[in-house]
Amino acid sequence: MITENGHPISSSPREVQAYMKEANERLLGYVEFPFRTRLSFRPLIQFWKRKRKSAHAAEALLAREIIAKVEAHPELLEPVDDYTLLETHRGTVELLLAGLLPQALMDRKLTMISKPFDLRGIYFSPSLQELMQTGSVSFGVGKMDDLAKAISLTRASSMVLNRFYGQQVKIDPAFIFTVRPNDSALEQYYKSDLNIQFVEIVKRRPLKELSQKDINRLLSNIYDQRLWREMIPPENFEFHGVVRSNLIDVTEEESLSRLKYKLLERDAVVNRENILVLQQILRSYFQIQDLRLGLTAIDYPVENSVAHKYKIRHDFLADQHPNLLDPENAGSSYEKVCRFNDTLIVEDLTQVSNPTPIEVDLVNSGIRSLIVSPLTDERNRIIGLLELGSPRADTFNSLSLLKMKDILPLFCIAIERSREEIENQIQAIIREAYTAIHPSVEWKFVETSFNLLERREKEGPKAVAESISFDEVYPLYGQADIVGSSTVRNQAIQADFIDNLNRIKEVLSLAWEHLDLPILHQYLRQADKCMRDLGQGISSDDESRVMEFIRTEVHPVLDQIRYEKPELARAVDRYYECLDPVLGIVHRERKSYEDSVTKINEVIADLLDEEDRRAQRMLPHYFEKYKTDGVEYDLYIGQSLLKQERFSKIHLRNIRLWQLLLMCRITRRMAELNPTLSTPLDTAQLVFVYGSPLSIQFRMDEKQFDVDGAYNVRYEIIK
Template sequence: MKNAKNYPGCPFRTELDLSGLIRYWKQNLNQKESTLQYASKEILQQIEKAVELHKPIQDPSVLEKHSDLIRILMSAIFPTALSDSVLMGAHVPFNFSGFYATPGYTEILPFDKPREDIRLYSDTADTSKGTIMMAYLFILNKYFGTNIDYQLPIILGLPDKKTGLERIYNLEFDTRFIEVIALEKPEMPDSKTIAMLLENLYDVELWRRYIRPENFVFRGFALHKLVDVTDQEMLSSIKYYLLKRDAVTCGVNFLTIQEKIQALFALPDLKLGIVFFDPNNNIISSGGISDWNSFMIHDHQENLSCSYFSNSIYDKAFTEKKPVIIENLAKYDRKTKIEKALLEQDIKNIIIAPLTNNGEVIGMLELVTPNPGDLNFINAGKLSNVLPMFSAAITRVLGDLHNEVRAAIQKECTAIHPSVEWKFLQAGYEMVGQNQKEGKTTLPEIVFDNVYPLFGMSDIRNSSVLRNQAIREDLLENLSMAKHIIERILEYRNMPILDELIFRINTEMSQIEPGLASGSESGVISFLKEEVNPAIQLFRNHNEEIKNLTDNYFNELDPDLGVIYHKRRDFETSLTKVNENISKFIENAEVQAQEIVPHYFEKYKTDGVEYNLYLGQSLLQNGTFDTLYLRNFRLWQLITMCDIARSIDELQSELSHPLEIAQLILVHSEPLAIRFRQDEKRFDVDGAYNIRYEIIKKRIDKAHIKDSGERLTQPGKISIVYSRESDATEYLRYLEYLKAQGFLCGEVEQFEIEELQGAKGLHALRITINQDRKTSDSSDNSLIDDLISQLEEA
C-alpha cells in the first residue's frame, strides 16, 4: 500500500482505518443469532490483541503483520466462494492505494503497478478527478444537508491480457466503511452557491474555493468493484456507429464496428463482412458501398446474379430468413463453390445472418473466423440486438445507392426499356462503385449476346407521293386565289407590275401542276410570302370588294405557315391517326407478350411504324430461354400484323384523307449481339457480320420483285423477307395455319427479290390479310399454343 498522504492528485487527507469493520465483527459475534457464530472466541481475542488495527494505519507493515486476521475480517465482505469470479478490491478512501483484493481484480488493476493503457469512457477527464468529486459530494451530504447520489459513473476500458481486445468495466464504489471528519466547523455555503457548484461538477478548483480540503479527513476504506459491461457497452457503441450515415460506406467506421464486434465475442481473429441483395433486379454486390468486401464474392469485381449462391449456406439463410451457423466448415458435407471459396480464404467458422427490411432479405452479415467452434449457437445470440441496426444501415445505404445509380443511368442513358433495366442497374452499381474507388468513370458497356431479332414494319403506302400531292394541291389553290384577287385589283389600278406578278403566278402553277420537283415547295412558299401576299395587303383597303376578297384570302392562310394548308392538314391528321392507332395496338400487344418471356422492344414512328424486338437468354434475369419462344413470337408477330391491318381498315371512315398500309417482316434466324450506344442512347446490332442485317432493314421496304418492277410491299398484304429455305418452310406452316383460322386468305406468293446494295439472295413470301375476320383478342394465346404444339409434334 502506498502512503495515502502522498497519493498524487488527491487534495484530501485520507487514512486507512479498519475500526469500522472491527466494530461490525464485534457486534455480530456478540449476537446470539449472528451469521458469524461459526467464529470462535479466538477470533475475538485476536482482534483485541491487534491494537494496531483499531486506529488509522500509517505503516504498510502493519497489514503484512496481521494479514491472516485481515483475511478473516475481509471475508465478511469478500465471499470466499466467489473470490475467483468477483472483481473487488479494498482501497484507502477516495484513493487508489489498495490493500486487499480478489485475484481477478488485481489481475486487471494491480496494486503495485498502475496501468497506463486505461481508456476512460466517463465524462471526467480521469478517474482521480471522478473520485475527488465523489469525496466533495460525500462532504456536501454530511455537513450541508444535501441528499445527492455521489456514485458518479466511471467506465473503464482495458485491453484483455489474453486476447488484446478491449473489455469495458463499470467501477462501482461502496463507501459504507468511510467516515469524514471536519477538523474545524465548516462554513455553510448558501443554496445558490451549492447549485452553482453542482452545475460545474468537475471544476475541482472552483469546489476547492468553497469547500477547503485541508479542513477534512477521510477515514476507513472503500470497496471498488469492477462489473464487466463489455457486452452492453459494445452493443450500445455498435448501435451508435450504425446510426451514422456512412456507417457501412466508410472503411474506417466499418473497421471500428468490426473491432467492437470482436470485443463483444472476445474473438480477436473474427472478421466482419456484408453483402447486399437487390432481388428485384437480381443483383448481389458489396463493391460500390465501401472498401471492405464480402467473403462470398471477395474475388469478383463485377456484380453477380442472385443465382450465384444457389444451394449454398447463403441460400439457406436467404430462404429461411434466420442465421446459419457453421461451427466447422471443413466438415460441412454439402459444399458448393461458395463453401469451397470460403475455405480457400482460411474460413472454418462462420455465421451468416440475413438482414431484412419489411420481410425482404436485403443483405447478409458475415462473421467469420479461422478457428472451428469460435462462433457457435450459444454466443450467436449476441447478434440479435444489433441485426436490426445493420438492416437499417443497409436499407439507408441501398436507398442512397439506388438513387445515385438511377441518376447516373438517367444521365447516361435517358429512358430505358423495363425489360433491360436490370442490366443497366447492374452496370450502374458497378460504375458508382468504381467512382468511389477510382474517381469518375463511365457506364460499362451494355451488350446482349446471342439474341434473336424480329423486325416488323407497318408502312403507310405511298406516303411521300400522297404528301407531295397534298402540298401541290394546297399551293395551287393558294396561287389561284392570289391570282384572282390581283386580277380584280388590276381592274381598278392598271399597274404593269401587277401584270408581271400574274405572269409569275401562272409560271409557278405550270411548273408544279405535273408534280413537285425538288425545291419547288420552298420556292413557291417564299414567292407567296415575300411578294404576292405583301402586294395583296397593299391594296387591301382600296374598296369594299377588294377588302372582302383580301380578308377571305388571309383567313384561308395557316396562321403559322402563312400559306394555305388544307390538304396537307388533312393528310397529316390522317397520318397521325393511323400512326397512333398502329403504335397503340403494338404497345398493347407487346405488353402482353412480355408476360410470355421478357424481351427488348423498341419502335419508331415515321410514315407508319417500324419496330425491333430482341429475345434470348442474355436478356433474361431469371429463367431459361428456348427457341420455342422464338417460334411463338414469330407467330405472334403475324397475328398482330393481321389485327393491325383490320384495325386500320375499320379506321378509314374516320380519316379525312384515305390511307393504306403495307406490312413487312424481316426474318433473321442467326442470333446476333446488340450493344447500347451511349452517343445515340439506343441499341444497335454489334459486329461487322451483323451490320448486313441493319442494311437490309433500311432498304427492303422499297424493294421490288426481281424482273417485274413490282413493289414487294402491297396494301392489305403481309410480305415476309428471308434468306434461308428453312425459314420459308417454317413460315409457310404459320401461313397455312392462319389461313385455316381465317386470319389470311388467298394463295401464298413466293418471289426472289431484286438485288439490293449490300444485300443479295433475298426471297419473300406474300399473302393477303382477311379483312372480314374480327380482330383477335391479343391476350388469347390459344391459337399460338395450338400451332406451336403442332410444330413440336412435327
C-alpha cells in the same frame, strides 16, 4: 495480500501495484487526491462491535473474536499512515477484513481493499493478481476518460453534501478496466463495484455556509472543478476508512455499448477502417480471436434493386464476385439466407454437400465456419447481409444465435441509415446537376409542398399541387454566341471526311494492285465522287450519306482484304489506327472544334456562376444558364421572388449595370482565351433589355420556368 506504502509485502506482485498506481493517476486524475484520505479500520471496527449481539451465532462469535483482538491492539483504532503496522498485526487485520472478503469466494472474486479514493490497494485477491498479470491493462470512465478528474472530485464532494448539508446526491460513475492478454487480440472489460459503507468524513474546519441555490449551482456544473473546490474546499475535510472494490466482468455489455456508439458514427459501415474497428469489437463480444466481419448492402428480391450501388461492399468475396446473388450462385449460402430471410449457420464449409462457387471461394479465402444474417428495414425487406467467419471449423453454432439477436438490430439501423445517406447524396447531385431547383425560389417549392401535405391529410391522395408562379418580375437575358459556329463545324466535318476518303483510296489502290476485284475500282470511283461533292459544300444529308458509305460499305471490304491478303494487313491496320475508336471515322478536325466549343462554354459558364454568386449577395434572384454553341442565360428579379427581402427599382438598375459589366468581362476573357484554342473561335455578346415586368410559371412537364400568359409571350418571341 497486504502491502506497505503502495509496495507489496509477501508475494503480491509489483506489476499489480504499478497498474494500480497508473489507475490511481488516470481514473482519479491526481497523483495526490485533493481531499486527504487515510486508511482507517475504525468504521469497520464499529461494524463488528454491533455484530457482537447478532442473532446469527457464527457471526456473533466472529465479531467477539475480532473485537477482542482489536482491543489488544488499540493502535488499530487510529488512522494508519505507516503500513508496516499492517504486517505487524497481519492476523488481526485479516480477521477485520473477513466480512468484506468471504474466503470461500476469494479464488473467483476480483477484489481489492484500499483506503478511500485510492487504487493503490492493501489487498488484492489471487484472481485479481492473476488478471492484472495476464497482459496490458487500460482504464477509463466509460466513454469519458478526459472527465475522470472532475468526476472523482465531484463524487467526493457529493459525499460531503450528503453528510453535512442534508442532500441526497448520488454520483457513481462506472470505472471500466480494459484487459488484453499479451498473447491475444481479445479485450475484456470489467466494471468497478465499490463498497464505501466503511468510510467516514472527518470535518477539519468549520463548515462553509451553502444555500440551496449554491448547491443547485454545483449540481448544474458537475464538471467545473474550480467551482466545486471553491464551494467545498478539500482542505476542510478528510476521508477515513476502507473501501472494497469488486471487478465485475461486463465484456458483453461493454462490447455492445461500444458497438452502438461506433455504429452511430457517420460512414460507420462505409469506410473499410471502420469495419476493422467493428470487427475488433465483435471479437471481444464473441470472445473469438480470429473472427472476421463482412458486411454488404443489397436489394432483395432483385426486382427491388436500385440503379446505383451503396458503396457498402465489405463482404468476404467482394473481390471475386461482383454480385453475390447472381443466377449462377443459385443455391448458395447467401441465396438461401435471402430466400428464407433467416440466419444461416455453417459449422464447417468443407462439409457442405453440393457446394456452389460461393462456398468453394469462401473456403479458398480462409473461411471454415460461417454465419450469414439478413439485414432488413422496417418493412422487413432485405437491404444487406452481415457475415461472421472464422478459419476454424465449428467456431459458430446454434448458441451463437443468442448473441446475434442483440447485434442484428444495430447493424440493420446502421446500414439503412448509410443507404439513405448515400441515396440523399445522389438525389442532391441529381438536383444540382440535372433538375436543380434554384436556391432563390426553393422556399416557394417548400411552402407549396407543405401545403400539399396538409391538403392530402384533409382531402386524401386526390389533392394536387398548386401551380408555382411569380408575378411582376423583370427579365434580363444575355448570351455569348460563337460566331459562325455552323460554318466552322461544317468545315471541320468536310476536312475529316476528305482526309478519311484519301486514306481509303490509298488502301484500295494498294489492294487493287494485288487483288482482281472489280468492286475495288467501283469503290475508288465512289470515293472520288464523294470528295468532289464535299468540295462544293456539305449538308446534313451529305454527312449521313458519306458516313454510311465509309462504315457499312468500305470497312467490310477492308476487313475482307486483311483476311485474304495478310501482306496488306499492316496497311489496313494503319488506316484503322487513324480512326476514332467510337465513331469509326476520322475525327480530328471536328474533335478539335468540339473541344474548343466545350472550353469556351466551360469558361463562360464558370464566369457566370462566379458573377451570379456575387449578384445573389446583392439581392436574391432567379438565374438559369444554358449551353449550346456558346452560353445564354435568363435572369428574373422582383418582389414576388423574395421571401423576406425588399425589392426596389434601385436593385433593378443595379442588376442591369452588373449585367453590362458581366458581358464586358466575358468579352475580355474570350479575347484572352482565343489564342489557346485548338480551333480559334470568336464570340459575340448580346444583352436584351426588356423594360416591362412579366409573370413566370413553373412548367411541371418541362421542369423549368417559362413566361406565363399570352401577353408575356411577346417577350419570348422577341428574344
